[in-house]
Each structure stands twice: as structure tokens, then as C-alpha cells.
Amino acid sequence: MKPWIEKQHHLIDFTAQSLARRKGKSLGLLVVYTLLVFVLASVSLYTHALRNEATRILAGTPEIVLQRLIAGRHDLVPPGYVERIGRIRGVQKIEGRLWGYYYDSVLKANYTFMVAADREIAPGEIVVGPALERTRGLSEGNGISFRSYSGELHTFIAAEVLPHESELVSADLVLMNEADFRRFFAYPAGHYTDVALWVANPLEVRNVGVKLLDALPDSRPILREEVLRTYASIFDWREGMMLALLSAAILAFGIFAWEKAAGLSAEEKREIGILKAIGWETGDVIAMKFWEGFLVSLLAFLIGYVTAYLHVFHFEFTLFAPVLKGWAVLYPSFALTPQIDGLQVATLFVFTVLPYTAATLVPIWRAATTDPDTVMRS
Amino acid sequence: MRPADRVLGATLLAAALFGLSFLDAARLRSAHEPALKRTEELVTRLRLTDAVLFTEARYTRHLSQADLHSPFQDHPVALEHFPSGSLLPPPRALLKRHEALDREAAPSD
Known part of the structure; x- marks a missing residue:
């Protein structure tokens, strides 16, 4: 075992020196390779963590949300609807939800106005999400005016700011009491935006959904399971502009690496010829080149992955965040919890390290098995 | 070394x-x-019901509550034009929903 290790040690010595002789080329390859792994790992770590966090947090959404549709559009739930749902067997709890959007022309941003189901908010007061605190400079006790759709100005006092830690779900929220909400949007009395339902037996949720459709043909039930599935597929790897753009980069790298690895330069061919002429065996030449490909790609993978990890979980995905934020003025700022999928890391390793290592070996094997004299002359 | x-x-x-x-x-x-x-x-x-990922359009703000028409509702033959719409796939459940929950009637011969 020991002589084998010693031999590999010498081969790596030789490889390192040969790489050092072509310093610019080797460093260039390492940098490009590392960057590619960095980008791929960043996207993969971010989407996986976001997907996990969203599905975990949203596990507490209402079991069924019932919307009413008119001509394919979401419409208000009229009075009497809630009572009709109450007659369906299996429904345990029903609540009308009141929420809507408000476009703030000062900031050119959309807020979500909502009546809080969990707290009593005094008339004229609001509870705001952390993004509003940041962008409108609102803090507890400050006043803010919103122009309603009827043209009147309504002034509210911010009574509380929701905690920053829950920004992923609460960034743009403005919570108020029911009377204020109805007055602000001139909401007809007894109408709701939609209805939240809870079912006694979790196995019955789907059946209750079907019964709702039969009893209220103009309704559209959205099951919790569907909400979770929506977020489970969020930023799916196959979808998304970013990966579409990335595919061009991956292809470019593929060509670059293939060209670098598969096509031997005349200098490299001469080097192999000389090595063989001075007594190196074919196996030694292949082992030397294997180390070259393996070490470069392994180092690129490790450095790329570690920097991607730091970028996503310690620097809040700063470099790619503008792409994800789109044109939205209000966006949440949150620190994701690292959820790392071992299989994903392994896949990234296999797809980055193995092809390059393999691509270096084929032409070397071909050159190393031919006669040194022919190799040097060609 | x-x-x-x-x-x-x-x-x-x-x-x-x-x-x-x-x-x-x-x-x-x-x-x-x-x-x-x-x-x-x-x-x-x-x-x-939803995570605040994109606040610019209602179908990306409340992704799970959106329907298939909302991205194209501005006017007939409208194109979806919010950048975040190109990042988020439409909810998968939405594409399958009628098959799963709608009336289960046998097709007429």
C-alpha cells in the first residue's frame, strides 16, 4: 500500500508542477469552473431551502378556502353563502375572510389589507408588516394616510409592527378591524372576500370539497394540500428564467471544458511522448492526467459549494436577489433556514466532477497507448 | 514543501x-x-395562505389563490407581463383541479 501511495504522491507532484507551468490556463479553468458550481449550487440551495420553509410555514393555512367565481373571475361571497356551507356535513368551522389589495401610489407598491382574525384592533389603528415599516418609515404610534378607491383620505395609526422573523408571510400586510376595512373599500355589508373552512376529519377534506362544488356550483374550493403542493413546486428546477439563462452558461462551459480536456494541445502531446520515451508506463501517464482532472474539478466543486452556501445563508442570496425580486417595490428580506438535500449535493458533485475527470482521460488514453515516436512527431 | x-x-x-x-x-x-x-x-x-415572494401582481402575491385567467385578465388576448410571472410556474393543482374535484360525469356517447 505504502509504495502505491508514494507513487501517487509523486504523480501529484508532477501534476501540480505541470499545472503551475501553465499557470494562466489552469487558474482560468479553476475560476470558471468554480463560478459555474457557485451559480448552480446557489440556485439549488436557495430554491430547496425556500421550498422547505414555505411548505413548513404554510402547513397551518385553512383546510379549505372557498372562492366564488363569476365569469371566471374571483368575486365577493354574498350573504347567505356561509349559512349554506354550514349545512354541509363534516364542516367543523367556517369563517368569512376579508382581504384585498391596495396600491400605494407614493411607493408604487401593492399592500395586502386584511382583517385580523386573531386580534382586536382598535378603530383607526393598523398593524403593519415589516416591509412597510422599512419602506414607509412606519413605527409604532406613527400615522399614515391611504386614499381609498372612493377618493377619500383615511388616516390610520400604526399600533404594532409584525415581527421581522415572520417576514416571509407578513411583509406587506396591513391588518385592521372589520368596520375600518369595510369603510375603506366600501365593502357591501355581509359580503366576504372568501371563506375559510375547517373539516372535522382530515380524510374527508376532498369529499367536502366535492360536496361544496355540488351545493355551490359557482364556487371554487382550494384545499390546503393544493396550497402546499403549489409551494412544493415553487421555482421548479425545470422552470424559471434563471435556469433557462443558465443553461447557456452551462453549455458554454461544457464546450470549454470539452475542448480543454478532450483536445490535447501539441505541447501536451509532446509531453506525453517524452514521458513515455523516458520510461513512463501508459498507466502512469493516465494516472497523472486523472489526478489533474480530478483535483481541478474537486477543488472547483468544494470552493464553489462553500461560497454558494455562504452566499445563500449568510448573505441572503444578494447576487441573484434582484432577478427574483422582479419589479416589485416591496419585497421581504428574510434569512432562510439551511435545509440541505444530500441527494442534491451528490447530484451536483456527480454532474460537475465526474464528466470533466472522464473527459480528460479519453484522449490521454488514446495518446498514451500510441508509440512515443509517433506522438512526438504528430 | x-x-x-x-x-x-x-x-x-x-x-x-x-x-x-x-x-x-x-x-x-x-x-x-x-x-x-x-x-x-x-x-x-x-x-x-401564501408567502410574500412577489408583491407586484396578485397572481404572484397569492399564488395559491390565483386562477388560470388572472395573469391575462387586463384585456382580451392580453399577455402576461409581470417579470415574476416568468419565474413562478402556475400552481400545478390548478392545471389538474377540474379533473380532481369537478363533477365526475361520464362523457356522453
């Missing part, structure tokens, strides 16, 4: 950092756990 030792040293150092990233992930997970629990409770209490 031999060149091989330098190369192997750098690789080992990178591998150690790689290993450390998993330890750091475990540490951050336990540090974030209480906040995640509180957020989960907030979602239950406020009856929230």
Missing part, C-alpha cells in the same frame, strides 16, 4: 470547509426553529 502537499493541503482545507458548512447548517436550523414555530402560528392565527 512539495507541490503535492500544497495541492492536497488546499483540497483538504476546502473539504474541511465543505464539512463545516453542514455543521453550520445544523446550527442555523436549531437557531431558527423558534422563529419558524412562531411564524407557523402566525399563519394559523391570521388564516394566511
Whole structure:
């Protein structure tokens, strides 16, 4: 075992020196390779963590949300609807939800106005999400005016700011009491935006959904399971502009690496010829080149992955965040919890390290098995 | 120092950092756990249904509540034009929904 290790040690010595002789080329390859792994790992770590966090947090959404549709559009739930749902067997709890959007022309941003189901908010007061605190400079006790759709100005006092830690779900929220909400949007009395339902037996949720459709043909039930599935597929790897753009980069790298690895330069061919002429065996030449490909790609993978990890979980995905934020003025700022999928890391390793290592070996094997004299002359 | 030792040293150092990233992930997970629990409770209490990822369009703000028409509702033959719409796939359940929940009638002959 020991002589084998010693031999590999010498081969790596030789490889390192040969790489050092072509310093610019080797460093260039390492940098490009590392960057590619960095980008791929960043996207993969971010989407996986976001997907996990969203599905975990949203596990507490209402079991069924019932919307009413008119001509394919979401419409208000009229009075009497809630009572009709109450007659369906299996429904345990029903609540009308009141929420809507408000476009703030000062900031050119959309807020979500909502009546809080969990707290009593005094008339004229609001509870705001952390993004509003940041962008409108609102803090507890400050006043803010919103122009309603009827043209009147309504002034509210911010009574509380929701905690920053829950920004992923609460960034743009403005919570108020029911009377204020109805007055602000001139909401007809007894109408709701939609209805939240809870079912006694979790196995019955789907059946209750079907019964709702039969009893209220103009309704559209959205099951919790569907909400979770929506977020489970969020930023799916196959979808998304970013990966579409990335595919061009991956292809470019593929060509670059293939060209670098598969096509031997005349200098490299001469080097192999000389090595063989001075007594190196074919196996030694292949082992030397294997180390070259393996070490470069392994180092690129490790450095790329570690920097991607730091970028996503310690620097809040700063470099790619503008792409994800789109044109939205209000966006949440949150620190994701690292959820790392071992299989994903392994896949990234296999797809980055193995092809390059393999691509270096084929032409070397071909050159190393031919006669040194022919190799040097060609 | 031999060149091989330098190369192997750098690789080992990178591998150690790689290993450390998993330890750091475990540490951050336990540090974030209480906040995640509180957020989960907030979602239950406020009856929230969606994550605030993109606030620009209503079908990306409340992704799970959107229907297939909302991105194209501005006028007939409208094109979906919000940048975030190109990042988010339409909810999968939406594409399958009628098959799963709508009336289960046999097709007429």
C-alpha cells in the first residue's frame, strides 16, 4: 500500500508542477469552473431551502378556502353563502375572510389589507408588516394616510409592527378591524372576500370539497394540500428564467471544458511522448492526467459549494436577489433556514466532477497507448 | 514543501470547509426553529395562505389563490407581463383541479 501511495504522491507532484507551468490556463479553468458550481449550487440551495420553509410555514393555512367565481373571475361571497356551507356535513368551522389589495401610489407598491382574525384592533389603528415599516418609515404610534378607491383620505395609526422573523408571510400586510376595512373599500355589508373552512376529519377534506362544488356550483374550493403542493413546486428546477439563462452558461462551459480536456494541445502531446520515451508506463501517464482532472474539478466543486452556501445563508442570496425580486417595490428580506438535500449535493458533485475527470482521460488514453515516436512527431 | 502537499493541503482545507458548512447548517436550523414555530402560528392565527415572494401582481402575491385567467385578465388576448410571472410556474393543482374535484360525469356517447 505504502509504495502505491508514494507513487501517487509523486504523480501529484508532477501534476501540480505541470499545472503551475501553465499557470494562466489552469487558474482560468479553476475560476470558471468554480463560478459555474457557485451559480448552480446557489440556485439549488436557495430554491430547496425556500421550498422547505414555505411548505413548513404554510402547513397551518385553512383546510379549505372557498372562492366564488363569476365569469371566471374571483368575486365577493354574498350573504347567505356561509349559512349554506354550514349545512354541509363534516364542516367543523367556517369563517368569512376579508382581504384585498391596495396600491400605494407614493411607493408604487401593492399592500395586502386584511382583517385580523386573531386580534382586536382598535378603530383607526393598523398593524403593519415589516416591509412597510422599512419602506414607509412606519413605527409604532406613527400615522399614515391611504386614499381609498372612493377618493377619500383615511388616516390610520400604526399600533404594532409584525415581527421581522415572520417576514416571509407578513411583509406587506396591513391588518385592521372589520368596520375600518369595510369603510375603506366600501365593502357591501355581509359580503366576504372568501371563506375559510375547517373539516372535522382530515380524510374527508376532498369529499367536502366535492360536496361544496355540488351545493355551490359557482364556487371554487382550494384545499390546503393544493396550497402546499403549489409551494412544493415553487421555482421548479425545470422552470424559471434563471435556469433557462443558465443553461447557456452551462453549455458554454461544457464546450470549454470539452475542448480543454478532450483536445490535447501539441505541447501536451509532446509531453506525453517524452514521458513515455523516458520510461513512463501508459498507466502512469493516465494516472497523472486523472489526478489533474480530478483535483481541478474537486477543488472547483468544494470552493464553489462553500461560497454558494455562504452566499445563500449568510448573505441572503444578494447576487441573484434582484432577478427574483422582479419589479416589485416591496419585497421581504428574510434569512432562510439551511435545509440541505444530500441527494442534491451528490447530484451536483456527480454532474460537475465526474464528466470533466472522464473527459480528460479519453484522449490521454488514446495518446498514451500510441508509440512515443509517433506522438512526438504528430 | 512539495507541490503535492500544497495541492492536497488546499483540497483538504476546502473539504474541511465543505464539512463545516453542514455543521453550520445544523446550527442555523436549531437557531431558527423558534422563529419558524412562531411564524407557523402566525399563519394559523391570521388564516394566511401564501408567502410574500412577489408583491407586484396578485397572481404572484397569492399564488395559491390565483386562477388560470388572472395573469391575462387586463384585456382580451392580453399577455402576461409581470417579470415574476416568468419565474413562478402556475400552481400545478390548478392545471389538474377540474379533473380532481369537478363533477365526475361520464362523457356522453
